[in-house]
Structures are given as C-alpha cells and as structure tokens.
Amino acid sequence: MSTASGPGRRRAVVVGTGLIGGSVGMALRSQGWHVSGIDLDPAAAAEARAAGAVDATGDDPDAELVVVATPLGPTPSAVRHALAGHAHPGLVVTDVAAVKAGVTAAVGHPRFVGGHPMAGSEQVGVAGAHADLFVGATWVLTPTQHTDPDAFAAVRAMVTSLGADVVALSPEQHDALVAVVSHVPHLTAATLMNLAGSMAEQHAALLRLAAGGFRDMTRVAAGDPHIWPDVCVANAPAIVEVLDRLVAGLQAMRDRVVHSDRAGILADLGRAAGARRALPVGGEPPEQLAEVRVPVPDRPGVLAQITTLAGDLGLNVFDLEIAHSTEGDRGVLVLVVDASGADTLQHALTERGYQASLQVIA
Amino acid sequence: MSTASGPGRRRAVVVGTGLIGGSVGMALRSQGWHVSGIDLDPAAAAEARAAGAVDATGDDPDAELVVVATPLGPTPSAVRHALAGHAHPGLVVTDVAAVKAGVTAAVGHPRFVGGHPMAGSEQVGVAGAHADLFVGATWVLTPTQHTDPDAFAAVRAMVTSLGADVVALSPEQHDALVAVVSHVPHLTAATLMNLAGSMAEQHAALLRLAAGGFRDMTRVAAGDPHIWPDVCVANAPAIVEVLDRLVAGLQAMRDRVVHSDRAGILADLGRAAGARRALPVGGEPPEQLAEVRVPVPDRPGVLAQITTLAGDLGLNVFDLEIAHSTEGDRGVLVLVVDASGADTLQHALTERGYQASLQVIA
Numbered sequence: 001m002s003t004a005s006g007p008g009r010r011r012a013v014v015v016g017t018g019l020i021g022g023s024v025g026m027a028l029r030s031q032g033w034h035v036s037g038i039d040l041d042p043a044a045a046a047e048a049r050a051a052g053a054v055d056a057t058g059d060d061p062d063a064e065l066v067v068v069a070t071p072l073g074p075t076p077s078a079v080r081h082a083l084a085g086h087a088h089p090g091l092v093v094t095d096v097a098a099v100k101a102g103v104t105a106a107v108g109h110p111r112f113v114g115g116h117p118m119a120g121s122e123q124v125g126v127a128g129a130h131a132d133l134f135v136g137a138t139w140v141l142t143p144t145q146h147t148d149p150d151a152f153a154a155v156r157a158m159v160t161s162l163g164a165d166v167v168a169l170s171p172e173q174h175d176a177l178v179a180v181v182s183h184v185p186h187l188t189a190a191t192l193m194n195l196a197g198s199m200a201e202q203h204a205a206l207l208r209l210a211a212g213g214f215r216d217m218t219r220v221a222a223g224d225p226h227i228w229p230d231v232c233v234a235n236a237p238a239i240v241e242v243l244d245r246l247v248a249g250l251q252a253m254r255d256r257v258v259h260s261d262r263a264g265i266l267a268d269l270g271r272a273a274g275a276r277r278a279l280p281v282g283g284e285p286p287e288q289l290a291e292v293r294v295p296v297p298d299r300p301g302v303l304a305q306i307t308t309l310a311g312d313l314g315l316n317v318f319d320l321e322i323a324h325s326t327e328g329d330r331g332v333l334v335l336v337v338d339a340s341g342a343d344t345l346q347h348a349l350t351e352r353g354y355q356a357s358l359q360v361i362a
Numbered sequence: 363m364s365t366a367s368g369p370g371r372r373r374a375v376v377v378g379t380g381l382i383g384g385s386v387g388m389a390l391r392s393q394g395w396h397v398s399g400i401d402l403d404p405a406a407a408a409e410a411r412a413a414g415a416v417d418a419t420g421d422d423p424d425a426e427l428v429v430v431a432t433p434l435g436p437t438p439s440a441v442r443h444a445l446a447g448h449a450h451p452g453l454v455v456t457d458v459a460a461v462k463a464g465v466t467a468a469v470g471h472p473r474f475v476g477g478h479p480m481a482g483s484e485q486v487g488v489a490g491a492h493a494d495l496f497v498g499a500t501w502v503l504t505p506t507q508h509t510d511p512d513a514f515a516a517v518r519a520m521v522t523s524l525g526a527d528v529v530a531l532s533p534e535q536h537d538a539l540v541a542v543v544s545h546v547p548h549l550t551a552a553t554l555m556n557l558a559g560s561m562a563e564q565h566a567a568l569l570r571l572a573a574g575g576f577r578d579m580t581r582v583a584a585g586d587p588h589i590w591p592d593v594c595v596a597n598a599p600a601i602v603e604v605l606d607r608l609v610a611g612l613q614a615m616r617d618r619v620v621h622s623d624r625a626g627i628l629a630d631l632g633r634a635a636g637a638r639r640a641l642p643v644g645g646e647p648p649e650q651l652a653e654v655r656v657p658v659p660d661r662p663g664v665l666a667q668i669t670t671l672a673g674d675l676g677l678n679v680f681d682l683e684i685a686h687s688t689e690g691d692r693g694v695l696v697l698v699v700d701a702s703g704a705d706t707l708q709h710a711l712t713e714r715g716y717q718a719s720l721q722v723i724a
Contacts, residue, residue, distance in 0.1 A: 181558060186575065217547045220575040256594070276555050
C-alpha cells in the first residue's frame, strides 16, 4: 500500500485518522516525514489519504514513530500493538487520549510517552483536520519514572516541531487538571444547554434571546458526544471532585443572590474577571529565555521528576536536551525556560537535592 | 450645548453614554437623527461626542425619543425624569436595562416602553461602541397593558431601523428567560473561572491547559462586574430558580459519572449537542413572510397581549402597523411574521377570541 518515498525520510504511523490523527499526519508530512495511516474504518483511512493527511494507508514496519490517535477505549491495546509490531531501534510510541493515568499504567513501557494535545474543534473526522491545528497549542506529555529519557526527548522534539508548547505533567496531575479546564466545563455546557432546551419547549422565545455569551458558553456542547462516556468513566474521581466544588460554588453564589449580598457578588465576579483577563494566551513568546542545567544520574525517573516539576510550576520548556555522560552513570539535563520563571525552577530543584545552575540567554 | 443641526431632523436624547448608549447614539445618527447625550460623568459625555456617538452633550427639550442607557439601579428615576422633562407631543421613552419587571412597574407610564438589546461585549464604555452593534441582534421590548400602542410602534420602528429583530415579551417573561440564557450562564462562567483560578494557585500548569473550550466558556466572566449586583438582586427569584435547576442537572450528571452510566452520559450529551447545533442564528431571513391582520378594540392592553403572544411563540415580528379606525373604538393590528409560524400565531389568536386573517406575502 505504500507510495514511493524518498530515501532517508523519517517514517511515522498514525493509528486513527480522524481530526487529531489526520492533523498530526498533515503536520508531520509538512515537516518532511513519511506518514502511513491506519484506521479501523478503511474508508476513513482512504479519506485521510485523499485529504493529504497521510502518504499511504496501512502499517509501516520501518516506522520510528507511532502516534495512536484512536478514541480512549482502544488506546492501550493500540499502543501495545504498536510497541510489539515495529522493530526500529529508536521506536517511540505516543498517544493523544484525553485521560492519561489509566493508559500510562496499562502500557508501562519505557518507549511509550503519553500525550494529550489541548487542541481540537467541534468538527469530527479528517475533514476538519489541518496541519496548523497544534500551532501555539499546549501539548501535555506525561513521562513516568519508567520513561526512557531519549524516548521522551524524541516525542518532545516531534511535538515541538508541530508548533505546540510542551507541558510535562505526571499522568495523575494531568487528569486532575483537565477535569477542571475541560471535562467539567464540557459537562456544564451540556447541562446548561439541556436546561435551556427543555425550557424552550414551553417558551419558544428563549433561544432567540440567546446572545453571544450563551453561544460562547455552550459552543463545546455541540461537539461529538461519543468520546465522553469513556472520558467520564476513565476520569470519574477527578470529575466528581471538581463537579462537587463547582456545585458548592454555585450554591455559595445562590446564597449571595438570596441575601442580596451585593458586595459578595461584586467580589466574586470581580475576582473572576481579573482571573479571566489574566488567562495566558497560548504561544506568547517570553521576553527572555534562561538555560537551567541540572547534573542528574542517568536514569529514567529523574527526567520525569524534573520535567513534570517544570510543568507543575506552569513553566513552558522551550527546549530540552539530555547530555549523556561518557563516563556512564551521570548526565546533564538542559532545560530552556522563560527567564521570568527560571529562578522558581532552580529553587524547586535545589529543594529536591539537585544542583541546578542558571544562565539567562539572549 | 447644542450644535447646529438641520431643520426637520428627528431629535433624540441618550441618557448614559457608555457602550450601549454610545452605540445607540451612533446608530441613530446614521439613521439621520440628531442625538444629544447626557452622562453623570461629564468626561464620558464629552468622550461620546468626540467619538461621534452624539451630536451634542446635555439635554434636548425638543426630543421626541429618550433612550435611557444607564445602569439598572438609576434606570427608573432616569425614565421618570425623561418623561417629565420633555414636552414633545409624540414623546416616547425606552430603556435598555437587563431586568424589566421592576423598572416597568416602577414607571407605569403609557409612553414608556421597556427594552433590552441582547447585544454587548466584554468592553466597557464608549470606546467599544459602534453603530452596527445591534444589527441582527434580538432586542426585547416589554409592553404592558398600560402601554400606548403608538408609543410601542414608535419604539419598535426605531429599534428595527437599528437592524435589530424585535421580540415582544411581558416583563416577567423576559426576566424568567434571561435568567436562563444570560444571568445564570454568567454566574456559572464566573464560578468556573474562580474554581480554576483557585486551583491554579497550587498548580500553575492548570491555566496553560485551558484551551479554546474553557476560554469560550469563561469569556463572559471577563466583563465589567459592576453591573451584576443590581441585576442579581433585581432578578433574584428567577436566578435562584434557574440556579437550582442547573445544580440539579449537574448532580444528575455526577450520578451518571459515579455509576459509569455510559448510556445516560451519551444521551445527555447527545441531546445537548443536538440542541446546540439547532440554536437559531440571529438575523436569519425567513424564506417567506405572512401578514396577520387582527381587528382589535382600540385600547392599550390588546397590543401588549398580541405582541407578547407572538414573542412567546418565538416569532420574529418583521413589521407591525396599527391602523386606527376612523369610527373610534376599533382598529386593525397588522403583523408581518415568518410565514412558517403564521398558522401557529393565527391559531393562538383564535383561541384567545380574536378573528385573525392570514395572507402569505411575497
């Protein structure tokens, strides 16, 4: 099934050629990769090829990179299958599933690096795919203590080449945070939409009164519902905790309304306005970069600890290099971060027993 | 303070020259009106004049139209002041406050027609104003049994000339519906934003994970918080009722998540997706119009009953004329509506004892 390809092109396979997989394929191709695409639905794979998302349909045994972009449910088995089915010595496998702890634990392989691009749209399928989907987007990677540092660096470099900003987090941390910024907001948008929809059955004027604010708030609810049962079940503990906090917040707001607590209402909404206006905009270039060099023992867990520490501090790691020592058991991890946060990172590393040095770069 | 103006220009006053008042001024001027602007803050009025939102600052005793665009709190007194301070025989006064029952009851004057344009932005002040702000927007008018039909027709014609679609609702109906599509969504967006903000204090990465969906959902929370204490207090009963329904909906969702009820989750989210996709887009022109003619006794309450009936059925009234009988106590109300809803309106009118005739027009 493979088409002709130039010698020396790096080879990748995308498993699941929908919106995300198709966009990954397009973006990798624009970076010079030869991309093969697999989909359970042969028509979807053919459509992806016709759309220019992949060079060829079917597997590629010589691939050095496999991106699993299936729905959440089949992700662990697709990842295991990819790890077993490719012999390239530098093989790395990553995925894009929206919940990470379960997948990461189920796979538990040093050459697998879990990922989650925080990008998408209400569209479904390769028809909505484009090569720029990830430019400026945050792409979470979830290394664990078992992750091979070189596998992490390879996936990290690939993601960065697609224009995304990498944030490394532990799988558990990722799942707790996306419950707040993605899963519960989605469930809330759907609940609001259903509430309005049920009232509109009696009052047809209601939806004509829905202006920009309501449309903005419910936009995500228009998305494909089929991904959500798996996401909700896989991330149930975090979702329930955040839902409970949201309900408590709404009940506190209700109390203020009932008691005509104008000062309390103003304080709540003023705090929210300040936080919303301060929301970072993706892809903002920092004013100055700094290089943080950390001598580390040359073993996997250290990389996960340090990169997820940077992620948890909210620091964008613009570049990362692992300089292996020729003497065997030591290396130097070089992180390039926004200079304004480098002190914080250095301090946190020192607290954890590392001797990090810091140098501001042009 | 008045500048030179051509003879015969219709004269209006805008009270409160912020985003909405400034936009009304710009839109009226583009329709040929001479507009004067009053603001408690003289600098704001001067800024509005400099921005081209008004021809002159200060009051205009010859105005036939006064648009009160102050915050909700001072609206009733500003409306009463406008009614008392202008001697034009055709004087009409309208307002733009976000809650209508209190204002309408407090004023209770046949030449006052309550209004609420469902348009705006996160911006504050005349700097965000523009003449096209209302094009395609829904603008609710809230006639009551005391409203003079000619005053209603005059305000309606003015609003339509600004490009907005008029929906007539009773003040109480308006307040119940905006609680669903505006007030509670806003409080929910603020609560979500505050929840994320408080968690971000411990996990700085959280806000970097906030992608388009979260940004959309919380966008309204960036708006000026100062309008909300008055709105929440004025519309407390409706807001509390809707908040309670939202919390019940979220708790039902929580139960489904806890019990891994995949089918229930899919059904909820599928229903929401369908409703969101079906949300009407403002300003859609109907395929065909129909004229509904209703012989009516020539007294105020009838107009409010019929126009709010059309509004409550979700019908956009594209044109409205009141043909007064020369014989005194009878007239004909002519409504132009989307032909696809004209039957429903005719049926509803018949049920209420009117003899409405219907004719599809080109």
